Amino acid sequence: MKSKVKPLPAEQKEEIATSEPLPAYASEEGIDPELLETARVRLELLYGEVAADWPGFIARPGQYQMMQAALLTFLSAKAPEDADRSGRQLAQLEAGTGTGKTVAYCLAAIVASEILKKPVVVSTATVALQEQLFQKDLPRLAKIIPDLRFDILKGRARYVCQSRLEGVINDVAQDMLPGDMFQDAFIDTRRQQEVIPRDRGQAMRWFKSTEKKLNNGSWDGDVDSLAQTPDPQDWRQVQANAHACNGGRCEFFKSCAFFKARRQAAGATLQVANHALILATLQNESTLIDAGNTLFVFDEAHHLPSIAAEQFSYRARIGTSSKLLTSLRTVALRHGKTLPASTRPDPVAFAQLITGCTDKLSVLERFWIDAGLVSAEKDVHRFTQGEIPQDLIPECEELANLLGSVNRTVERIAEALMEQDESLSVSERDEQTRAGVELGVYVSRLGTLEKLMRSWATHDKIPWAKWLEWVEDAGGTNIDAWLCASPMTAAQVLSKNLWKTVSAAVCTSATLTACGSFDFFDRMSGMNRFPERRSLVVDSPFDYATQGELRIAPMKHSPKNSEFSGELCLKLPGLLLAHEHGQLVLFTSRKQMQACHAALPAALEKQVLMQGVLSRVELLKEHSRRVKQGERSIIFGLQSFGEGIDLPGELCEHVVIDKLPFTPPNSPVEEALSEWLGTQGRDPFLELSVPRTGMKLAQWAGRGVRTVTDRAVITICDTRLISMRYGQALLDGMPPFPVVRPRA
Incomplete structure (x- = not known):
């Protein structure tokens, strides 16, 4: 019989459970x-x-x-x-x-x-x-x-749609969807990793091999279980989509990777x-x-x-959205003709709706072009306090209403196309169903565009951030602007x-x-x-008083001084040579990291692994190998290395932070929030910048001690931590290491 081990002494449980008064x-x-x-x-x-x-x-x-x-x-x-x-x-x-x-x-x-x-x-x-x-x-x-x-829940887009995969392979109904234009209208591909365009033959070989793995059971349809990450352009063509799904009426429903995963997770x-x-x-x-x-x-x-602020924000390209709507008119009416008269859309009325939408989008397009708000030289224009020009508000309201009408019409067409019409042949029913499925993709994007227009037309007590962004495609062949809206905070x-x-x-x-x-x-x-x-x-299990210390490097210059970078380049080698095993140096900018790396003595430079030269996995693997062989190994990393990596024991006995990781408002949303706080008589620096920096600094310093047996030194090369009034607040939020201040 298995023995029962009491996890805590009784007196400790009593101390935890019976404090008076109860917090x-x-x-x-x-x-x-x-x-x-x-x-x-x-x-x-x-x-x-x-x-x-x-x-x-x-x-x-x-x-x-x-x-x-x-x-x-x-x-x-x-x-x-x-x-x-x-x-x-x-x-x-x-x-x-x-x-x-x-x-x-x-x-x-x-x-x-x-x-x-x-x-x-x-x-x-x-x-x-x-x-x-x-x-x-x-x-x-x-x-x-x-x-x-237990089981795992992932978004639908992590799974393949077998119907769409077959459609791509058989080249069925692919003329319906305006491919890249559809994608580019709503997703800023500049923020995604750039990919090398693939030729059609190479893509088709991937589609066919993937279908074979799916059919023989060697792949479960989850993109994360593929041996190699697929080309994003290929995956977009076959990923599952809620608005392009025929559900139980799909011929692949029983074998559908997404629904199989959902059924399994449900229990x-x-x-x-x-x-x-x-x-x-x-x-x-x-x-x-x-x-x-x-x-x-x-x-x-x-x-x-x-994550919530990003989830509840909206963005769309003006010119591309107009082209998309024009394409939608052709697609919807062409497939609507195959429907019974009772469900067939009025082609004149629908065309007028689409024209109304494109006319309103043209008004917005003329506005940003004539006003010269964004350009190649000025790529972002944010509206102060989230207030767009008064004469644009009714235009946005009317456009939102028109889009809602278009969306409802497209939904009805898509639903009718996916109804089983027994008078049709099997191939005709399959083609009609696939048309309805693909048409459903438009519904999601039309909904996004409608919400965007409503947010632009609304000015709440706590305003949303609203802005324009310049878009210039490769070669300057297509100039456009993003319309964007986001809550200032997710609260x-x-x-x-x-x-x-x-x-x-x-x-x-x-x-x-x-x-x-x-x-x-x-x-x-x-x-x-x-x-x-x-x-x-809850109290940490670590004894920070004995497991480490926080040292403020004796820097003569503040990071605000132009001499700081040169001084850091001179001081850093001495700080690193004082430790024999694994070290992590965190920089707030790539430029500073590269400058310090270039200034290292040759012998020390060989012991440095710099982020960007190797992949993250390869870099950490090489770092571990060197330390285990008794060598000094130093990681030079940027902010992403300050969270989510675990380097226990000798893998990290010294963390160096170049300066306090303040980040000025560098996005329209952050700028809007700072601006609004200022109008309320509040201090954005103390309410936003200091706490964000404090949270980040605590994460970075936490890289040093990962187990109860670790011992580490945290060196911060920024004397503002002890010279400025906000410095004590930052220290209060860090692990309670003993603080070693520089000598006068």
Whole structure:
């Protein structure tokens, strides 16, 4: 019989559980006492099982405290019809590296799920983190808890559409969709990794080999399980799309990769998703997730506000959208002719709708061209306080209404085309169905364009950011402008679409606080609108007083001084030579990184691995190899290396940060938010820049100590940390290393 190992001494549990008065995160108000006792007994049992069987498990007070707070949050779950949304069902729990937060929130969620009969969704910031949880942590738990059923949820676009794949191979109905023009009208391909155009023959070979793997069962239809990432242009032609799906009427429905994955996940107690998918699901009112009856965990939740702001923003190219609508008129009317008279659209009325839309888009096009708002020299124009010219407001309102009418007409045509007409031959029915499926793709994009126009026509008390961006295609053959709109923060949309709809939710991360406070996350996420939300920072298992120190390098010049860069180039070699094993140098700019690299002595330069020369995976692998062979190895990296990499022990005994990672408002959305705060008599620097920098600095400094046996030095080459008033706030938010100040 398996022995039960108690994870914590009784006195530690008592100290955690019986503090008086109870802090807000430990409130039991509204929870049935018998239900709570049953849950706690079950949780203790599972925690004991994990303590006995989890490889290398060490019980930590912080983990236990977090687990209990998460359990109370879940047991405070609300029913969809419950109007009381004061916040006890919401929690923000910060737990640093080494706390074991995954085990803590998973066990609490599993127990609450058993008792409340509600499913659990664990959401991560990226697909990569999602895969890690699904493939590593949950299988370990499942070995200990045999009844645990878990699965993964991905967006539809991660799966192949077998019908579209066959259509591409057979070259069926491909004249319907204006390919790249359709894509370029709504997605800024400049932000995507550039790809080398492929010839048709090479693409066709990929399509055929992929179909063969799908049919013989060697590929499950998930793009992430392919040995090699497909060419983005090829994948766009065959990926699944909600508005181009015939559902149960599709001949491939039973074998459909997307629906097979959904059916499999539906029976799981715990589903692993990502933030973008959750937000898109709630935004589109999808039935994928019943938020009002689901328990949520948002891991790496500090990314949630920025992902939400991106999710609820809209953008479209003016000129390309006009061409797209003109193409739509031809496509819709051509396929509408095949329908019965009762469902056939009036060709004159539909053509007038399309003309009305293109005329209004021409008004917007003439506006930006005549006003000269954007050009090759000035690629962005943001409207102050989100206010567009008054005479454009009715134009945008009318365009939004026209687009809504067009969209409804196209929806009716698409639905009618996908109805099974037994009077047609099999091939005719297949062709008509495929036409309806492809026509459905337009519906999604028309909806985006309609929402964009409505946001441009609306000016709320808290305005949206609205701006234009210059577009010039390769060779200057096509000049256009993006129309863009975005909420300045995600607070309002998260409050309305997430926090007020979920049954219960726990937000967690190693860095939810900024400058020692939840205030920044509260404001950006909208959680400050729920006064009884639970907030807790659990104690780290690391003894920072003995495991490391924070040194302020004795720099004569501030980063604001032009002499700073040269001084850093001179000082850095000495800082690096003082340590023998693995080191990580984080730079706030590529230019500074390259300057410091060029100034290194030849012997030291050979010991440096610089980001961009090798892939991330190859660089970390080579770094590990060198350190294990007893060599000094130094990584030069930019901001992306400050989060998400794990270099325990000698792999990182020294972290160097070139300067405080302040980033000025460098996007129209950030500029608009700073501008609006200024009009409210508030200080954007203290409310935005300092907390963002504090959160980032804490993440960067956290690269040094990853286990209880690590020891590391953190060197910051920016004396503003101790010379400026905001410096103490930044220090308050960092791991509590002893601070070594430069001598006078």
